[in-house]
Amino acid sequence: MEKINIIGAGLAGLSAAITLAEGGYESNLISLQYSERAQSVLAEGGINAALDTMGEGDTVNEHYEDTMKGGGMLANPVAVRRLTKNAPDTVLWLKSLGVPFYQENGTIILRNFGGQKKKRTAYAKSSTGKVIMNALIDGARKYEKKGLIRRYPHHEFIKLLLSKPADGQKICRGVQIKDRYSDSILKLYGIVILASGGMNGVFPGMTTGTTQNSGEVTATIFAQGVALSNLEMLQYHPTTIGISGKRCLVTEAARGEGGRLYVVRNGRPWYFMEEKYPVLKNLMPRDIVSREMYLTVREKECEQQVYLDMTGLKDKVWEHKLSDLRNEILYYRKLDPKNTPIPVEPGIHYFMGGIHTDEYHRTNIDGVYAAGECTSLYHGANRLGGNSMLGAVYGGKTAAMHIMKNAEEKGHDFAEKTKEESMESYRAESMESLGEESMEAPAEASEEFVSALGNILYDGLGIVRNEGRLKFAMGKVSQLEAACHNDREKNRILLAKAMLNSAIIRKESRGAHYREDYPDRQDEYYRKITLARYEEQQLEVDFVQIQGDPGISSE
């Protein structure tokens, strides 16, 4: 069997590569930059699992329910069952790879996070993503030396190599990539796992993530026929600050420790969240806080800026829990949050929608899997904080396990084959052309085009949406389409239209998707997935039923 080709070396890609290597399978780990530069290193808060180490009697079932309900009952219930059931083992696997989670007497300590009722989040200060990535990178190194993992660390995804036999079903034969240092183009044969992260580059400068995740992979494979789902579901994090070139996250812990949101109304601070939601106050779920911020600054007599007031926090909290945050704000804003409220705005933080897969992480095209933030599977209409790292690590693992199980059932003799293939001959083989296909790298989308498209989408797909704005955005996208120069720009237009269309046809409000013209949730019609496909030059967005019974009421 050929090696498995993994696009992306963040949590999902590394987890897949290590799992394959543990089973003796070879993989190519392809990424634009080294793993240290992947967005996963930015994750701060932690990773969820019902390990129940805090004596609260937490259960897998409660994790399941919180995830399903948090996601507006739109996630795949079979997949979420498996995710939450395997979460404790996933976190323990990470611990066995040496991740220094915060522990006492060898037991992982859990904290409250992401709007969950029980302590369920394992962490390491405010650098959880970084320490997990570091251990996975070290873990993968062992297999790199053995030749089981081969890195392509400055390589760009170009396209899937698809063939279409007589029966009409596309099959993936491999992937074409470009070495950004030498400009040479390679073809690598074998199954593909897409682990290319969220679509930040669709909204350039407006997200909390990295510039590396350009959205190019998702746009390309969509145009090639891979189905996407729930594209209208974008998570806005309520508290971000604009810094040079991007939005910087102000962690939820700021409010968890007592930070309060206000606007100035009639010259005085109005703590609107506390007045509107007397029980949970500033700690309402992310989508609700973001929406209230949006609506409040538009109310009469209110100024346009929301502030986060942390001046009441005790010295001890600053010292032990929020020192990184304080330093960050001092650095970027030259304001000391200990003495001065800081201006905050909502910013795009997570993409719940993306590549549509089943619970084994298979896409609609044979031979293509997807895992991590590029997929749409576990988070439905909204994601709980701490569930995305879990979804990425477990997702990569699950895709890898399924590939190995399949291969074993088919009875290939992998060990033999891997020995035969030296690196050199493999390289030669992968350079060999697949007949008539182009070995030219496609032209890049211009920055100007990407940012114009991003602005249109941002206006249409804001925190509060309505038919008029969405259709207006669609019109603008069509205008821009006329000015397309190349395939990559065309692919981006397709993706943009699919996103807008998904938001237009969902005439209800659910999770992160809020329509002021349809403010209620309509389970009868819309507890369905929005599935976007591009086939035979036709873009289609339809609702499809969610497979499997959630087993809980949706209230």
Add this chain to the structure above:
Amino acid sequence: MVVQFDILRKEKKAEKQYTQSIRYEYENPNESVANALRQINRRQERKDIKGNPVSVIKWECSCLQKKCGACAMLINGKPGLACDARLAAYKTETIRLAPLRKFPVVEDLIVDRSILYENLKEMEAWLAGQPELREQGYEAAYEGSRCLQCGCCLEICPNFYAGGNFFGMASMVPVARILEELNENDRKSLIKEYKKHIYSGCGKSLACRNICPAQIDIEGLLLNSNALSVWKAGLRRHGGV
């Protein structure tokens, strides 16, 4: 406010580097070198100060918030992260940008830092056995997990050169985490590598400590790792015994 960038450039297949000077106006007092490069590259017409056309300036970035190490370069001769370098902090009218010198230049400001990864592979820096993280080792394991692999410490180090026997702090920091988590028995072979590629070559001037953009406690980790591998364990800084 206005600044002139003198950028040391090189085309991909060319041998020779050349300098191009570009004028840049900005308003935000927090403007970073990283954002300036992004803005310049976004201009419809890029011209140098003499009016000659300027092609897109190639450099690497990812997080734009000092957390990924991608954008390391020489800024006025000093290694640092472009996203961490404030224009206003430079008192000079020109700011010189150049690629790091210790690594092969790919093009413009991009260098090939794969030697960092090769060195760690050479040392077989991984957990050979099950981790045994003792409570007093937690801080060191955490600190040792924070390296960005940016290469700034290697750039400044008088003893490091790519391909040499001394691997520098970009290897020491990740290895410190692994040493901390291995039990005495499993640690032995890594200790051998540590002595060979880190301990024996380091002059301990600690120029690297002040340059590290992640402000990693290099000195503490170094003392800790030296204690675990070479000296008596009683001298450990992190956690002590």
